Structures are given as structure tokens and as C-alpha cells.
Amino acid sequence: MTGPREQFRPTDHDNDHFIMTTVVGSYPKPKWLHRTRDLYEDDDANFEDRHFEEAKDDAARLITREHEQSGLDVVVDGEMRRNEMVEYFAGRIDGYEFNGPVKVWGHNYFDKPSVVDEVTYGEEWLVSEYEFTSDVATRPVKVPITGPYTLASWSFNEAYDSEEALAYDLADLVNEEIEALVDAGARYIQIDEPALATTPDDHAIVGECLDRIADDVPEDVRLGLHVCYGDYSRIYPEMLDFPVHEFDLELANGDYEQIDIFTDTEFTEDFAMGAVDAHVAEVEPVEQIKENILHGLEVVPPERLTISPDCGLKLLPREVAYGKMENMVQATREIEAELDAGEIDLDAPAARADD
Amino acid sequence: MTQIVATTPGLYPLPEWAKDELADLKGHQKEDLVSGDEGEDVQAAYGRAREDVLDQQQSAGLDRVVEGQLRWDDVLAHPLVVADTVETGGIVRYYDNNNFYRDPIVTGPLAATGDVAAELTAASDHLNGEAPLQAVLPGPYSLADLATDEHYGDEAAFLDAVTEFLVDEIARFPAVETLFLLEPSLAANPPGDGADERASKAVDAVADATDADIVVHPYWDALEEKVYAHLMDAGVDAIGFDLVSNPDRNVYLAGEYGTKDDVALGLVDGQNTLVESPGTIRERVEWFTEQSGEGFGTVYATANTELFYLPVNKFEAKLAALADAADIEEVTA
Numbered sequence: 270m271t272g273p274r275e276q277f278r279p280t281d282h283d284n285d286h287f288i289m290t291t292v293v294g295s296y297p298k299p300k301w302l303h304r305t306r307d308l309y310e311d312d313d314a315n316f317e318d319r320h321f322e323e324a325k326d327d328a329a330r331l332i333t334r335e336h337e338q339s340g341l342d343v344v345v346d347g348e349m350r351r352n353e354m355v356e357y358f359a360g361r362i363d364g365y366e367f368n369g370p371v372k373v374w375g376h377n378y379f380d381k382p383s384v385v386d387e388v389t390y391g392e393e394w395l396v397s398e399y400e401f402t403s404d405v406a407t408r409p410v411k412v413p414i415t416g417p418y419t420l421a422s423w424s425f426n427e428a429y430d431s432e433e434a435l436a437y438d439l440a441d442l443v444n445e446e447i448e449a450l451v452d453a454g455a456r457y458i459q460i461d462e463p464a465l466a467t468t469p470d471d472h473a474i475v476g477e478c479l480d481r482i483a484d485d486v487p488e489d490v491r492l493g494l495h496v497c498y499g500d501y502s503r504i505y506p507e508m509l510d511f512p513v514h515e516f517d518l519e520l521a522n523g524d525y526e527q528i529d530i531f532t533d534t535e536f537t538e539d540f541a542m543g544a545v546d547a548h549v550a551e552v553e554p555v556e557q558i559k560e561n562i563l564h565g566l567e568v569v570p571p572e573r574l575t576i577s578p579d580c581g582l583k584l585l586p587r588e589v590a591y592g593k594m595e596n597m598v599q600a601t602r603e604i605e606a607e608l609d610a611g612e613i614d615l616d617a618p619a620a621r622a623d624d
Numbered sequence: 625m626t627q628i629v630a631t632t633p634g635l636y637p638l639p640e641w642a643k644d645e646l647a648d649l650k651g652h653q654k655e656d657l658v659s660g661d662e663g664e665d666v667q668a669a670y671g672r673a674r675e676d677v678l679d680q681q682q683s684a685g686l687d688r689v690v691e692g693q694l695r696w697d698d699v700l701a702h703p704l705v706v707a708d709t710v711e712t713g714g715i716v717r718y719y720d721n722n723n724f725y726r727d728p729i730v731t732g733p734l735a736a737t738g739d740v741a742a743e744l745t746a747a748s749d750h751l752n753g754e755a756p757l758q759a760v761l762p763g764p765y766s767l768a769d770l771a772t773d774e775h776y777g778d779e780a781a782f783l784d785a786v787t788e789f790l791v792d793e794i795a796r797f798p799a800v801e802t803l804f805l806l807e808p809s810l811a812a813n814p815p816g817d818g819a820d821e822r823a824s825k826a827v828d829a830v831a832d833a834t835d836a837d838i839v840v841h842p843y844w845d846a847l848e849e850k851v852y853a854h855l856m857d858a859g860v861d862a863i864g865f866d867l868v869s870n871p872d873r874n875v876y877l878a879g880e881y882g883t884k885d886d887v888a889l890g891l892v893d894g895q896n897t898l899v900e901s902p903g904t905i906r907e908r909v910e911w912f913t914e915q916s917g918e919g920f921g922t923v924y925a926t927a928n929t930e931l932f933y934l935p936v937n938k939f940e941a942k943l944a945a946l947a948d949a950a951d952i953e954e955v956t957a
Contacts, residue, residue, distance in 0.1 A: 368897055369935030372637065373726035374715055375657045375697050376647035381935070383897040423722050425897040468721050498717055498724065522714045548715060550653050584652045 273489045273514075273533035274572070275540065276456065277343050277409050284605035286571045288562070289342050290598050292540070293495055293517060294413035294459070295354070295581030296336075297590050302328045325350045326401065333405045334345025339591060340598035343411045343457060345400040348583070353379045354415045354461060355423045359395075362442065364388035383425040388476035390437050394446045396453050405452060411457040412450055413495070417443045417482070427547060433474050440478040447482060451490055458486075459493040459517065463580075466499020467574065472507050483512035493517050493541060497580045501527050506534040506585045517541035519579035521561060522548065531568045540569040543579030544600070545593040550585055558600035566618035571608055575602045618624075627922045628909065631688035633804055633841060633894075634760035635930030638694050638937050642673040654715060654726055657697035659785035660706030660739050670695050671674035674743070680940065683753075687926075688758035691747040698725035699930070700762040700806060701770045701794060704786075706739045708732075719812050719844060721895075721933070728771045730754050734785050736792035748798045756801035763807035763840055764790055764826035765815065780822055787826040794833040803836045804864075804878075804888075804932070810855070811845040811866070824854035832948035837861045839888045843928050853881055861922075864888035867908055868928040873894050878916035885921045887912075890928025892946055894936065897938040905949035925950055 278287045305324040308316040319610060332347035351357035359365040359382035366385050370378035395412060417439035421432050429435040443512045447458055447560045460482065465475050483492060492513060496504070497519035508516065520527060531540070542565040545553050553561075565574045582590040607613050638646065649666050650656045662670070677692035696702035699718050704710050705725075709732030713723040740761065748757050762770070764787040768779075776782040794803070805827060815823045831838040841854065841864030847855065855863060862884050865874040868891070876888070890902050891908045909923055925946055931939050 300844075368937055369640070370643060371935055372932050375654070376643070378643060425895075427896065427898040464722065467717060467722055469720075498715065500717075513856060516707055524714070574812050577703060 273456070273491050277491075279342055279408065284602065284609050285486065286605040288601050288605055289575040289603050291341055291343040291411055291575060291577050292336065292345060292594065293547075293577055293579075293581045294345050294348050294411075294461070295351070296332050296349075296584035297583050297585055297587040298347070299328055299331065299587070302349065304437040307414065314461065315327070329398070329401055329464060330405050333366075333402055335591060336594065337408050338404065339594035340602075341408065341594060343409050344402075344406055345411050345413060346398065346405075348413070348581070350398055354581075355420060356380045358383065358415050358420055358617050359424065361394050362388050362439075363391040381423060381425060384428045384435060386428055387476070388442065390442050390445060396446075396449050396522040399450055399455050400453055409457060410455070411459055411493075412455050413459045413461055414443060416460040416494075417478045418464035418471065419462050419464035425502070429437070433471075436474055436478055437481065440481040444482045444484065448485060450605065451486060456489060457493070457494055459492045460513070461495045463495070463497050465496050465504060469499065469503035472504050476511055479511045491515065495541075497543075498522070502530045505530050509537050512536070514540050515539035515575060517575070517577060519543040519547070520564070521546045521579045525564045528564050528567065537569045539573045539575060540565060541575035541577050543567070544576045545578045545597055547578050547580040548584065549581055550589050552589055552596055555596050555600045555603065558597055559604055562600060562604050563613070563618045564571075566613070566615060570615060571605070626913070626920050628925050628950040629687040630946040631758055631802070631804075631926050632690060632943065632946070633687060633698060633806055633843075633926055633930050634690040634693045634758075635699065635932050636677050636690075636692040636694060637932045637934060637936055639673055639676045640696070640936055642669060642676075647889055654712070657726065658695045658702070659712070670685060671746065678747055678750050681943060682755050684940070684943040685951065686943060687756070687947075687950060689747075689751060689755040690758050690760055691743050693743075693760060695743065695945050698728070699932075700721065700766060700808070701725050701728050701780045703737075703740055703762065703763050703790070704728040704730065704734075704767060704771050706732060707737050707789070709775070710735060710771075719808060724772070726817070730771055730773050730775050730782070730785075732775050734789040736789055736796065736920070738793070738796045740793055741796035741798070744800065745798045748800075756797075758802040758804060759797055759800040759836065760804045760806065760829075761790060761793070763805040763810070763822040764830055765808070766797070766809035766932070767806050769809035769813055779819065781820055783826055783925070787829050790830045791833040794830065797834065800836045803832060803834055803838050805838065805840045805860075806840045807840055808844050808929075810842040810851055811847055813815070814848045814851050820851045820854045824858045827855065827860065828858040829859060829945070829954060831860045839864060839886075839924055841888050841890070842866065843871055843890055846870040846877060849877065852877045856883070860884065862886035862888050862924060864871060864890060864926070865912070865914060865926070866890040866928040871912075875912055875915040878912070878918060883916070883918060886924070887920050887922075888924035888926055891925055891949075892927040893944050894927040894929035894931050894942075895933045897934065899938060899941040900945055902945050902948035902952055905945060906952050909949075
């Protein structure tokens with residue numbers, strides 16, 4: 270399925286072609302939000318829940334608008350309310366406990382939780398976040414949600430016989446949340462399963478999880494799947510059987526070395542391609558991003574291409590993150606205009622860049 | 625009589641204070657990671673962290689003490705990343721984990737740096753002879769497997785170069801009691817025909833570079849039979865078995881093909897917070913000994929993998945469990 274996409278074309282879109290631009294989700298938090306969290310966590314600071322909630326609302330409002338200002342077609346709130354993609358959810362699911370941070374790479378850590386009991390739905394996850402963001406935004410809002418396989422895989426499992434059994438229990442909880450989001454009006458949901466890249470042999474488990482999640486989701490809701498930093502040849506083309514409309518993949522980090530994987534076997538779904546590197550603190554020039562986008566056009570036609578950064582931008586300096594989004598949008602709009610003018614040969618899009 | 629030696633494969637989590645301090649000093653991006661030319665503040669912070677983990681291992685009662693490899697931002701690829709003719713590329717996944725390292729791209733002839741030797745010398749100075757020091761290095765096959773070769777142009781030539789590089793690094797080491805050569809790639813990305821024999825010869829050459837006791841430790845899985853059979857030809861004192869990832873297959877290998885007089889057993893899960901009791905660890909030693917039908921001079925009782933995957937409280941608990949398990953053995957032996 271290639272999905273309900275036209276609903277995301279802005280009414281004032283200038284070009285005939287429409288290549289959708291969006292982000293994966295996370296964005297650098299303003300320094301004051303970190304300071305506010307420190308105050309909130311300091312028992313001696315006389316800083317109440319409502320003060321912290323107000324700060325998170327302000328940050329979500331600010332970053333949603335910052336995304337709109339950069340020109341993105343579909344925005345998120347930069348995940349201002351979330352501390353981390355597994356921790357945030359694990360903190361709302363009964364059955365988890367936290368022991369302290371563990372390394373992902375370099376000095377990037379996360380508070381990897383341990384599953385010590387059967388998992389059940391605890392506090393609300395994302396519905397109020399979505400309602401607030403869609404209230405603030407003038408553009409459509411995407412909701413990133415960490416997938417059950419990643420929630421299982423990036424936890425220490427002390428309680429279940431297998432990670433698979435844990436993943437299926439978590440899939441039922443994710444399904445419950447997505448139904449609530451759809452009821453609240455969400456029309457674009459991205460399931461983040463970066464753990465699939467770590468254990469590609471488990472793609473059947475991820476498929477089973479996604480079947481459980483997608484089961485009752487209405488036709489007009491666009492489902493995406495984000496996977497990053499892996500050897501895609503180990504999950505492609507098998508992943509095309511997953512019940513989602515779009516695959517969002519990191520490729521700029523590896524300088525598109527893996528792009529041939531997706532041209533050797535036809536890419537039958539929408540392709541959301543990483544066009545800027547999320548872990549290099551320099552803004553790529555528009556010309557370079559345009560060349561990157563041409564790689565995407567080798568894989569799918571413009572109407573099935575989405576342009577986004579490789580991954581969440583939260584580790585970058587904020588001005589760099591903003592610059593990447595702004596240049597990414599400008600590059601996309603220029604490519605659309607060149608497509609409109611017939612200047613790009615879709616049978617050999619990369620050839621044009623070398624002309 | 626079997627001697628149980630409680631030890632670990634190194635690569636520890638940073639102490640909590642050092643996580644914050646070093647993140648502030650260094651930053652969070654690819655270019656901020658250790659490349660062998662750190663400033664004084666960074667060096668000083670790592671020095672204090674090193675002393676912390678050395679003291680911690682001594683108080684836990686481990687029988688071998690490791691330097692901790694706290695600077696190894698690029699995990700087992702570290703020794704190459706700090707070399708002159710190696711550039712770092714994009715971040716790549718570290719085996720099938722949610723961990724990443726920078727791809728070391730070898731662009732010219734490799735030459736030893738003395739980087740690991742300097743760490744070991746600092747550790748040795750701090751220990752001042754009070755505890756036996758164990759060095760940790762990637763084995764040649766794994767180090768070559770983790771890197772990208774843009775200079776040697778041939779798999780065998782590259783493995784030879786990496787082997788020589790490791791031999792030259794070891795020549796600079798201070799005296800150490802034991803050397804653990806970590807060879808996860810032998811299990812995770814097994815060498816094929818011909819390459820399996822070369823991998824064993826490479827291990828042999830590295831082992832020959834020191835008088836220390838040599839343990840070659842594959843993990844993540846059991847070795848393929850042919851790879852194991854070749855590895856038995858290498859002149860090492862012990863081969864490691866990951867009894868967490870694949871106990872049955874590992875015990876089969878030892879039973880079917882025999883093993884060295886000493887053995888290393890990965891008894892404690894380096895990747896799960898569930899802490900094994902000393903009694904459980906001891907039972908696993910007995911199970912392996914009975915099932916394999918072998919009697920051992922020394923059993924190195926260790927975690928199956930590096931320990932940086934764990935939160936600090938569980939890491940500490942696992943060190944204590946290993947040390948206590950070895951003590952049980954001494955009491956009842």
C-alpha cells in the first residue's frame with residue numbers, strides 16, 4: 270500500500286510535483302528546558318509539577334512553530350516532552366524498572382530499563398502530546414511512536430521467557446495507544462523500530478508485531494516505519510510485506526552506499542529517505558542535499574518520495590538542526606521545480622547531477 | 625586441582641561522575657570521540673576513572689584486574705582508531721547490538737602507537753604490584769573484521785598487517801599476568817575455508833608476542849566446528865566459551881574436540897541486569913566441567929561479553945558475584 274498522502278500537500282504548495290518533507294521526530298531541546306527539568310528533579314527547588322508542565326508546553330509550542338518556519342510539510346513537536354525513545358514509554362508501562370544509564374555510542378547514553386514483571390498499560394503515552402501539537406500547528410502533525418520490538422529489544426529482559434513474547438505483549442499496548450491516537454484525530458503515525466537493524470533475522474517478529482498494530486487502523490491513516498543504522502540488505506525486500514505505507518531509512522550517514530539494495534528489487538511502498546546526516550554538526554549545503562534527493566528518485570518516483578533527516582536531530586546544536594531542516598526543504602522545493610520544468614530525467618535522475 | 629580465577633573481558637562502563645564530566649569535556653558527535661590526542665582535562669578525567677575501576681575490582685576481590693578500557697569510545701576497534709594511517713568513517717553498528725563505533729578506515733601502512741601500552745602502564749603504576757594485571761585486546765581476526773581496508777587490498781594481507789600491528793603493540797606493554805584476546809567476530813562472522821586457518825595462525829602469532837598467559841575469547845555464539853578445530857592449533861593457554869549465548873553448542877565443542885589445559889567460561893551475562901548468584905555461577909562451572917569431560921588447571925570465570933552494556937549498579941553486582949563464586953570454589957576445593 271502506498272497510502273493516503275495527498276492530505277499532507279500544503280494548500281499553498283507552489284510546485285506541481287510534491288515531494289513531502291518531514292522529520293523523524295526528536296529535536297534539540299532548548300537549554301532552558303533542560304534547566305527546568307533539573308529544577309523539577311531537585312527536591313529543594315520548590316518547583317512544582319505545573320511549572321514543569323508549563324515549560325514543556327512552551328517548548329512544544331516553540332519547536333512545532335520552528336518546524337513550520339523551516340517550511341516542513343509535516344511537523345512534530347520535536348518530542349519535547351519525551352526524555353528518550355525507550356525510557357519515555359517504559360516509564361509509562363507497568364512492569365519496567367530503571368537502574369541507570371548505559372552507553373549507545375560515544376557519550377550518548379540512555380537509561381535502559383529492565384522488564385521485571387508482566388507489562389501492562391500504566392500512564393497515558395501520547396494522546397495529550399498529539400492533541401496539544403495539532404492544536405498549535407497549522408501544518409499536519411506526525412506522531413512518532415517507539416515500536417514494540419524496539420521497546421522489547423532495548424530493555425533488559427528479566428521476566429519473560431523470550432524477547433518475542435515480550436514484544437507481542439508490548440505490541441498489544443502500542444495498538445491500544447494508536448487506536449486512541451486515531452480517535453483523537455492523528456492521521457500520520459511513524460513506528461520507530463531501529464532495533465530491527467540490530468537483529469535483522471527477527472524481521473518476522475517485527476512483521477507479526479506490525480500486523481497486531483495495524484489491524485484496526487483506518488485506511489486514511491498513514492503508517493510509516495523508521496529503521497536506521499543497519500545493513501538493509503538483511504531486511505529488504507522482506508520488509509515490503511509489512512503493513513505500512515512508508516519506510517523511513519537512514520542513508521546519508523553511509524553516503525548512499527546501500528542505495529543499490531533498493532533499486533535491485535523494486536521498492537513498492539513509499540520511500541522516506543534520510544537526506545541529511547543526523548550526527549554531523551555541519552549543515553549540508555542545498556546543492557549537496559539536492560544530489561542526495563536524486564538518489565531517492567532512483568528508488569521511487571517523486572509522488573512516493575519523502576525527504577527527512579537520517580534520524581532524530583536531538584543531539585545536534587539547535588541552530589545546526591534548524592539549518593539542516595531549512596536547507597532540506599529548500600533543496601526539495603528546488604528539485605520539485607526542476608521536475609516541473611522537465612529538467613530531471615526520472616529514468617536516470619543521478620545523471621543530471623553530473624551534467 | 626582446578627583453580628578458579630575470577631576475571632572479566634574488560635571494556636567497563638564509565639563511573640557515573642565520569643559519564644557527565646567527559647560528555648561535557650568532549651561532546652556528543654562523531655568527531656568528539658577519543659582519537660589518541662586528548663587534552664589534559666580529558667586525560668585527567670580518564671585517569672581518575674581508571675583508578676576508580678581498578679580500586680573497585682580489588683575491593684570486589686577479582687583475581688585479575690583489568691585497566692577497564694574506559695577510553696575505548698570505538699569499543700574493540702579502538703586500537704586502530706588511534707593509529708596514524710587510520711581515518712574514521714560513519715558510525716556503524718557494533719555486532720547485532722544497539723551500540724555503534726566509528727568505522728576505522730585503514731588508508732596506509734599500519735604502525736603501532738603504544739596507546740594501549742600507556743593505559744596499561746598507568747594501571748600497573750596505580751596497582752603497584754598489589755593485584756595481577758590483565759591486558760585486553762581485540763584478537764586479530766575481530767580487529768580486521770571491524771575495520772575497512774583501503775590500503776592492503778587483500779583480506780589475507782590485511783589480517784597479516786593487523787596481526788603485526790598487535791604484536792608491535794604488545795611489545796610495548798608493561799609486564800602483565802594475563803592477556804585476553806577478544807574474538808567475537810570468530811563466532812559472529814565466522815571465517816570461511818582458508819580464512820579459518822589464517823585466523824588461527826594470526827592468534828598464534830599474537831600469542832607468541834608475550835610471556836603472559838593467553839586467553840582467546842570468542843563470544844555472541846559458539847564457534848563453528850572447523851573454526852574451533854583450527855583455533856585449537858594456536859599456541860594459547862585457554863580458549864573461552866560463551867555459556868550464556870550458546871551453552872549446549874559450546875560444551876559440545878569442548879567435549880568433541882577437547883580444549884586447552886585451562887579454559888575461560890563466560891558464566892555471567894554481560895548484557896542483562898539479572899544478577900547471577902555466586903551459587904549459580906559455580907553450578908555453571910561444574911556443569912561445563914562434567915559435560916565436557918575435561919579436567920582443567922585453571923578456569924577463568926568471566927562475563928561472556930564486555931560489561932559496558934550494563935548500568936553501573938548491576939555491573940558492580942556482577943563483579944562481586946564473580947569474585948564470590950571463585951571464593952566458594954576455594955573454600956570447598
